[in-house]
Amino acid sequence: MSRKTNKKEKESKRTRSIPKAELPNNIKIPNRTIFPQRSQEEIERLRKEKIVFSFRFLDTKHEAFNCGGISDGWFLHLFDNLTEISKLTMSEFEQQRRHYDLHRHDFGKTAHHYKESIPEHVLEQVSPENMIQFRLSRSGGRVHGIRYHNIIYIIWLDPHHNMYPDERYGPPKRYPAPLRPYEELEREIEKLQKQLEEKEQENKMLFDMMAEMEEKKSS
Incomplete structure (x- = not known):
């Protein structure tokens, strides 16, 4: 057996003898302190x-x-x-x-x-x-x-005093959340998309009517 072969075998045994490091499931990583103690x-x-x-x-x-x-x-x-x-x-x-x-x-x-x-x-x-x-x-x-x-x-x-509802401000008030600019754009896009689909349906109906009329003329 050559020296090279012996060297490879020793390295292989050494590699197999070192276990792979794994974090045990029962260890909890502590949460970072948000409010540290001060002097x-x-x-x-x-x-x-x-x-x-x-x-x-x-x-x-x-x-x-x-x-x-x-x-x-x-x-x-x-x-x-x-x-x-x-x-x-x-x-x-x-x-x-x-x-x-x-x-x-x-x-x-x-x-x-x-x-x-x-x-x-x-x-x-x-x-x-x-x-x-x-x-x-x-x-x-x-x-x-x-x-x-x-x-x-x-x-x-x-703004509605919902934390401490009382007689002065009345019962808790619930309102839909205001829309952010991108949400307003999304709603506008949805509205335009719906209008486009309606117009496409109207156009299809008109084209179908025109085709029907042409068939009647040619018959």
Whole structure:
């Protein structure tokens, strides 16, 4: 037996002796921390920073918070308020509770809970006092979200006060969700396609009538 043959056999045995690495089925990969712990020094620094808004968890598909049935101007009202709030620190925002009515949720009185839109592993990282709401104006609706130092993660936009239905605002209101520009185009295309099919059917009927008339003339 040649040296080359012995070398190949040894390499083959070595390869067979190394098992293929596989991830056991019972191992769970931990979820990434969304809200990491901060040092006291960093917390104090962040409280001096201006508020920023995150739309990472925004849910506009929830039937109670899809922003249906409102005017376009409401969105301008929303962004006007977000713009003004973003000029404040969290401490300053808290001092204006009277104007914005900033407070934590009492989920024992709400019609909905964040768990309807937010994964459980995310909510487990949030303390109840940081699940907050604030109003745009007395009749302009509310914004519901999670506060994390100087960041407010917006979850639901609530122009109809569906989170806390009461006598002032009446029962929960449900409206079809407004269409996005591409959805409006899709509907317009469907409408035009239907009109085209109808015209094609009309043309076919006319051509059939003309052909029938020609046959009668020639007979």
